[in-house]
Amino acid sequence: AQSVTQPDIHITVSEGASLELRCNYSYGATPYLFWYVQSPGQGLQLLLKYFSGDTLVQGIKGFEAEFKRSQSSFNLRKPSVHWSDAAEYFCAVGAGGGSNYKLTFGKGTLLTVNP
C-alpha cells in the first residue's frame, strides 16, 4: 500500500521569500504524485501532478515540484511567496492499475506568510 509523509506540520515564511515543502512517498512502482492546496473553509484544489516525463513539473500559481526517485521525494517549491499563498498544502500519491480510484494524502503542511 502507498503512503505519504509530510515532515513539516507548520512552516512560516516571510512574503517574498522562497518556499520548499517536503513530501516523501512510499510505493513499489512508479507513482502518480500530486500537490493540492486548501484555503481556509474551502475544499482542495490541484496545484500540479506528476506521473512520467520531465521530473520538474510546473503548476498553477507559480508553483513547481521535482520528482526524485532516488530520494522518494516530491518537494513543492515557489521562488517568491505571496501573502495569498497562506494555506494548507497536501501531498498525495496514487497507485496505477486496479487501484487507480484512490489517492492517499499526507497529513498536510500549514503555511503561514508573514508580511
Next chain:
Amino acid sequence: DAGITQSPRHKVTETGTPVTLRCHQTENHRYMYWYRQDPGHGLRLIHYSYGVKDTDKGEVSDGYSVSRSKTEDFLLTLESATSSQTSVYFCAISDLTANEKLFFGSGTQLSVL
C-alpha cells in the same frame, strides 16, 4: 469551478442519530468520493463510487454507508452517529480516475454531541 454541492454545510446532531450527507454534481463525472478531514490526519477516504450503484470501501469505512442511485448524487450515511465521527466531510469527483484530477466540494462540518 466544478459544479459540486454538498448539503448541509453545517450540522449538529446527537450521538446515536442517523445522519445523511449529500453530494450533488453537475459535471456528469463517473467517480465520486467521500473523505473526512481531521487535524493531524489529513484526508482519509471513507467510500467511493465508480458508477451508478457501484461503490466500494475506503480506509475508514466502519460506521458509514453510501448510495449512488443517480450519476449526480452520492449520499453518505452515518448509521448511528458517534462523537468520533465529528469531522469535516468532503465530497470529490473525477472524470477518469483519481489519478487525473479530483475536484472537491466545500465540505460539511459535522458535530456529533
